[in-house]
Amino acid sequence: MDYTNTVREAVKFIHNHYRENITVADIAGQAYLSPSYFSAVFRRLTGYTVKDYLLKYRLYMTAVELRDTKKQIFTVSLENGFASQQAFTKSFTQEFGFTPARFRRLDLYAREPSRDPMDEKFISPGCGEFSKACILFKKMLSLWK
Numbered sequence: 001m002d003y004t005n006t007v008r009e010a011v012k013f014i015h016n017h018y019r020e021n022i023t024v025a026d027i028a029g030q031a032y033l034s035p036s037y038f039s040a041v042f043r044r045l046t047g048y049t050v051k052d053y054l055l056k057y058r059l060y061m062t063a064v065e066l067r068d069t070k071k072q073i074f075t076v077s078l079e080n081g082f083a084s085q086q087a088f089t090k091s092f093t094q095e096f097g098f099t100p101a102r103f104r105r106l107d108l109y110a111r112e113p114s115r116d117p118m119d120e121k122f123i124s125p126g127c128g129e130f131s132k133a134c135i136l137f138k139k140m141l142s143l144w145k
Contacts, residue, residue: 003041006031010042011053018058019081024050058082059095066104073100 013030014022027050028038042050062080066073077088077100092100 003045006033007042007045010038010050011046014054014057018054018061019079021081022054027054055091056095059092062088062092062100063096063103066100073104076100 010027010031013027017026024039025035028035031038033041039050042048042053046053048056058081062076062082065071065076065080069076071079073089074085077085080088082088082091089099092103096103098106
């Protein structure tokens with residue numbers, strides 16, 4: 001059976017509900033599959049576990065929000081589905097190689113509204129791991145739209 005559309009719908013569900021406390025069971029329920037079977041199908045088609053995809057999407061969206069707003073890191077982390085600022089900071093640092101506070105202080109991108117800051121043609125030299133991670137994640141997202 002082809003589960004491509006099932007996974008595509010699950011990804012849409014994740015994108016629409018990532019700020020909530022959703023679980024693999026919640027996402028699998030949307031696909032009418034058991035959590036274990038859905039997890040296997042999701043990983044086979046995306047290359048990511050459901051939890052990893054959800055975490056990476058939350059981190060990506062949180063980084064965008066940190067870049068685009070002046071909200072406190074604590075507020076942004078809780079609004080984007082993280083249990084605490086400490087959990088968020090640990091995950092963010094592991095994923096991108098520096099803390100959210102440092103990310104905010106860095107002037108990684110020219111702030112022109114016409115530019116997509118995650119577009120690889122606009123990445124400044126020396127942007128490092130964050131830029132690479134965002135480019136890869138953006139490409140992965142485009143596969144599931």
